[in-house]
Amino acid sequence: MLEYNKELAMTKYEPIYKKIKNDIESGKYKRGDYLPSEKEYTEYFSCTRNTVRRALSLLTNEAYIIPQHGKGVQVIYSANEDRNIFTVGGIESFAEAIQRNKQKVETKIACFKEIIVDEEISLLSGFDVGTEIFYIERLRYFNQKAIILDKNYFLKEEMPNLTKEIAKKSIYHYLENELHMSITNSRRRVTAEDATKQDLKLLDLEKYKYVLVVSGQVFNTKGIMFEYTQSRHRPDYVCFIESAVRQNI
Numbered sequence: 001m002l003e004y005n006k007e008l009a010m011t012k013y014e015p016i017y018k019k020i021k022n023d024i025e026s027g028k029y030k031r032g033d034y035l036p037s038e039k040e041y042t043e044y045f046s047c048t049r050n051t052v053r054r055a056l057s058l059l060t061n062e063a064y065i066i067p068q069h070g071k072g073v074q075v076i077y078s079a080n081e082d083r084n085i086f087t088v089g090g091i092e093s094f095a096e097a098i099q100r101n102k103q104k105v106e107t108k109i110a111c112f113k114e115i116i117v118d119e120e121i122s123l124l125s126g127f128d129v130g131t132e133i134f135y136i137e138r139l140r141y142f143n144q145k146a147i148i149l150d151k152n153y154f155l156k157e158e159m160p161n162l163t164k165e166i167a168k169k170s171i172y173h174y175l176e177n178e179l180h181m182s183i184t185n186s187r188r189r190v191t192a193e194d195a196t197k198q199d200l201k202l203l204d205l206e207k208y209k210y211v212l213v214v215s216g217q218v219f220n221t222k223g224i225m226f227e228y229t230q231s232r233h234r235p236d237y238v239c240f241i242e243s244a245v246r247q248n249i
Contacts, residue, residue, distance in 0.1 A: 013052075031075055034073060105142055109138055112136050115133060125228035127228065134167075147238075148232065148238075151231075186219065187217050192212055193211060212233040212234075212238060215228075
């Protein structure tokens, strides 16, 4: 039985989602275990059942849990020690994903500059021609090997004081905690592509001649697309997960 914790008494679903997610990732609840009931969570967090259900729905979408009719909510997540697991459906910063995967990663800035969107970039990203953006290339090193190349396009109007130092740490942390931006939704696609000359030069691809590419546009609560990103991954270091529910027809 969970004990009531007044400090965690919140009405928004996000801290509930993060707490349950952390409990699963830390091993408090292992694969096959059942989570406490909705009633226990509503008492623990001092919130409504709808709030708990929204948090649980997010975790279901990210393949952490699955509702079992008549039994409860079962944990289906298991840590993968060989590959880093990234979610396709959720919005998660790289720093958050690495913390969840319990990895130590070094980030190096290969490029940080302000540019004006031309027709080529507009077709690629969705930003209007003439828009001022920050263009950033970040290399992610795992065990001293360059495994991921992030190519980020950020709308300058939404973050005019963005710096190289912020980009090396966590841009999302800066946006949410210092600029108080609310990030709401994204559109993403995952493709396998031939490695470019830049990929071959910057990434430690070894035998691989292709990369896995996650491309995505991200929007805030004002409906503004503030980011377009291409993350180019060495294929043997990464695993993308998504959860789906079959609908009765």
